Amino acid sequence: MVIKNHLTGISDTVHGDNVYIKTGSGETLDDLVQYAVDKNYWGLENLSAIPGTVGATPIQNVGAYGVEVADLITEVSALNKETGEVKNFSNKECQFAYRDSFFKTLKGKEWIITEVVFKLSLNKSPKLDYGSLKDLKYIPSLTPAKIRDEVIKIRSGKFPNWREVGTAGSFFKNPIIETKAFVQLQSKYPEIVGHAVDESMTKVSLGWVLDKICGLRGYQKNGVCLYQEQALVLINQSAKDASAINDFAEEIKAIVKAKTGILIEREVSSF
Secondary structure, three states, rough: OOOOOOOOEEEEEEEOOEEEEEEEEOEHHHHHHHHHHHOOEEHHHHHHOOOOOOOOOHHHHOOOHHHHHHHEEEEEEEEOOOOEEEEEOHHHOOOOEEEEEEHHHOOOEEEEEEEEEEEEEOOOOOOOHHHHHHHHHHHHOOOOOHHHHHHHHHHHHHOOOOOOOOEEEOEEEEEEEHHHHHHHHHOOOOOOOEOOOOOOOEEOHHHHHHHHHOOOOEEEEOOOOOOOOOEEHHHHHOOOOOOHHHHHHHHHHHHHHHHHHOOOEEEOOOO
């Protein structure tokens, strides 16, 4: 049995400079971002053009261009499919981490998310630390809509149109490894891209590894491929069932492990 979530509806309440948006989990995330941008609410604009529904965002702790939903979600309502209990989870109870949350755990998978509340702002509060977004700092009349336009422009050059192509966006997490292991890789591949997480750990650009070390950008097999413009993105071209996607993903993991010693994890999870 397949259940498609059609729990929709968006409402907003203003308290001072803060805006609380409550939305049904079946709403398309990008539609919610457009709603917030149209009202000149700050916070969601960096998450433009990401495939999926609002209900998926707390599961995945969806993030892009310096913003994660963990920074914005105040409450998640969910229904326990085993007991019928309805519960409101606070931000802390969601146990957000990098592309992770309580809802990815065995216990968390017992809950079906029904509503999500986001805390946005009326005050100008852009996040512009990523790539060409930095250039927007010099625009005096900057609005969430202008940031959204730039994010969509960036993503259109790196990702396929998810409304037309079978894709879930980035399929794997950027791995976080010990800095000493990163330094060893750097001695072999001087141009490898990584960012310090703390004094001992470094986040590695998996897209770079898949492309430059493994030569997998555009690699395809059995109707599944890694996107030509961004190797982190997996596309279903013609596969008829999930096993082809799973087999392809496992092959990619094995190649990365053999080439670099890094064990990568999926962003995308199945229930």
